[in-house]
Amino acid sequence: MAVAPAGDSAAYPAAYPAADPDPVASSGAVGTVEGSLATMVDRRKRIGTLFVFLLGGALMMTAGSICAAAEPSRPISLHPNNPHYFLFRGRPTVLITSGEHYGALLNLDFDYLGYLDELHAHGFNLTRTFTGVYCEAPGDFKIKNNPLSPAQGRLICPWARSSTPGYSGGGKKFDLNRWDDAYFARLKDLVTEAGRRGIIVELVLFCPFYEDAMWNLSPMKAENNVNGIGKANRTDVYTLKHKDLLAVHEAVTRKIVGELEDFDNVYYEVCNEPYFGGVSGQWQDRIIAAIVDAEASFVHKHLIAQNIANGSKKIEHSNAAVSIFNFHYACPPDAVQINYRLGKVIGDDETGFRGSGDLVYRTEGWDFIIAGGGLYDNLDYSFTPEREDGTAKPDAPGGGGPTLRRQLSILKNFIHGFDFVNMAPDNSILHNRLPEKTTARALVEKGRQYAVYVNGEGLKELVVDLPEGRYGAEWVNTQTGAVDKAETFAHGGGRRTLAVPGYREDVALRIVKVPSLEPGG
Template sequence: MSKPIRIHPANSRIFEFRGKPLVLVCATEHYDAVMNRPFDYARYLADAHEKRQTLTRLFMLFREQQSHCNPYSTCKPESPDYVAPYLRVGPGKALDWQPQYDLDCDNPEFYERLHGFLSLASDYGIIVEVVLLSNTYGDNVWMLNPLNAANNMNEIEPIPWMEYNTLRHQKLFERQLAHVRRIVMETNRYDNIIYEICNEPGGNFAGNAHHPSKEEVDDWQKAIARTIREVEADLPNKHLIVGQEAFIYEPWEQCSDLSFGEFCIDVVNMHPLPNTTYGGRGYNMGEFMSKQLRLRELRDYCLATKDEHKPLNLDEDNVASQYKDYDGWTIHRKRAWMTLISGCHYDYIDFSINIYLETGTPASQKHIRTWMKHLSEFVHSIDLAAARPLTDVVKEEPINTVTSALGIPGSDYCIYIADERELTEDGSGEWIAASRLCVDLPEGEYLVRCFDPVSGLYAPALCMRGGAEMWINLPDFRHDLTVRISNISKLIGRREGGSYNGNGYAKCRHGMGVSIEPQL
């Protein structure tokens, strides 16, 4: 077995896995592929591999309830179908009316499914983010947790839900540590995993005397991270720890400066939400299940952190995931492209994937799942170890659009151009016609091509000479378009990605390529 996935030694914003640069990108099921018994994870992983998805998340303990704005999913199994790490032995009843758990008895079915999932994901080269613990959010969700005192026979302290992610209760904390040690020891053999401490940790709830502070929750996270390190100290493999500092409930703020600093994580997971703060500024990246686009704010947050030495994963994007339709999927396609071309990583929950629908629906296969495949193939055709976000290439962008550029100066430039108008604004989704892009390039001869994020095809290429303020006439397009500018001398002896077949480039969705305005 090769060494586990690590931060790339030549580019600290991406990863190296099995000797190759890697960006994490996925439209993934809702993280309970192991714990939801009817879910056929082999079918799901086969499709994820075919779609070139490089990441999936996996909850180790957490399950939740369906709500008015959070669709039914694999994370909400029926109680008889929930496969926990512990055996249900009874005779007493848990709060879901199933037998109580014995926390001293491992559940063989859980570990059989866990190893089956991780082994198959490893065969496919898919990274698995193993999520050890989670926020419990409220009484209704806390009632489902095996570590709730009412759900087991092991004499844990009964606690308010908000004290779960703290060091306040010794018996509970020891059970959390035992769970973490067991999972880490059981999974250390795999090279395709990373560990997340806690999904969505939070503190500082105004007006509630029981609610822990942000600092108290972060102290608990540090203790979990130390335990992971201690367990792995005597094991063959050392894995990356991912996560985020605790957010503040009231007034809402998702801080990230500490996460990028000396906090106990190697990779920063941030859920793209309103008032995500960094460097003294708040970024409104869209409200939960709102069908908002907020593309410029998302781009600006990614670029603001570009000089940090930890990778940034925009994890669990749910801005429009409730809407299993063309508009919702288009929003997530655009946010995924903007995130990756801004030098970060992206995870979107695809709620079309569920039990008995492990590859999604025919519509999601045609749209979001195929679009994400095109994105993964495109971004991995770039020399990622050498590529960086380029903030000085685009001098002027078309009206109503926002752009981002990733590439290697003088060699390869990938410029993503997207309509930034919200669905509620006039003109959203209409054709952007007769538009121009102004770029600065070093001297040299370049090929300029359009790439279509929907069809995954390149349009025919044109040649241009580099220089300051070069104007490129774009084809008419809807929603988004990518322009790739490649130094011809760097292409000699190479065949690039896209649809090049030795005889030219297939036409993209927009039916035509770029044209170059002559310099005066």
């Protein structure tokens, strides 16, 4: 980073940009012939004659080039030097997004292309979506225009429809012995388009049935399929009690994992909020084993995530195959501190139930990432099947919208402006008495780089413990991305008092060591 001489702020950037999307890149995905053809047909409808031109060029590729393209890419993985973070396409990565309510795949009325374009415009690199084995009815959880609530007959899921009418959500019943080719074409196209935009897909395989009304909509309930499978109470579905259901769960897991073998931008979360609805730990282990077994012959393996708790919980025992531990509503970010010892990614992948204002979800994200978290997914209710560009006014138990997305993109760019793989949470460098209801935390590589976040108003000065050296400091406005104050200073070691510029609600500080101006320094 270019740093101005002491007393001169001209060399500092005027602002942290509100969007810095990664370049569009190929996902390296190679599917089955049938899936690839279905995807190509869909693309042709979307881009017309340009598709024909590109296809003609593709057919002129040499056989050697085609073989080279078929080599699968290494999927997103834990960073080998610091597994609290990711490595994706050769780059250290923190996943940050503000995404829709999980219906982009299963809801045929949801245009995921427009949605992915909006995420990409803000530089976001994650979306979370459900597979279609679970959906909701209109009005569930008091969510208006819910992407997880398809209109009558508009649910698409892994299983094909039968010729028998009677699905409770509209249309024909499902046949749990047959796969729906159109579903898997849509799944692979969504993951492909996300990959072209540098976006990771967290694919959530299952979700508990919070109420009977949700179980009544599931294709796995006996009344909704022609196989007579699923004669169970909703709280017994994700246990080992019903062997016919367990066989369906394992089969659909293997099928999905097999279809997505060659995609580098996907990982699997076993089950959303398994601490509700009777989901058993033994059942989760069976699904994890099914993923591992399905990938046994793969050149590269995909990460597996497990949703641990709402808020925070100390993980005492974990499955060795799990690499990501997700929490919901993780504010304050205690889940990071008490589980940091595990050496895995800690994520906060659902927000909400704190009103619709931007402040609470912006500060939740900043607190979580600067605490050492590797993943933050704000649940953004401004994305609906009518407004996939995220311009709807949220009418739900949460927030979202263009302003919040711009603010969270500042967080994404801020953290990626550091060599964060070499950093760790360390609040011991801060020596302030803070104003009431104000918190401060730091992510640190001592003597080299410091990310500090202050949540709350009224702080006039910040006391930071720094080794001897010359440093540059930038105070970043978390709402605009502007650098409100910049300075360089020589420091003899020990505590350094920095004057805080005027700010509203919260502020971030970047400190980096810079070359000495002394000869030979």
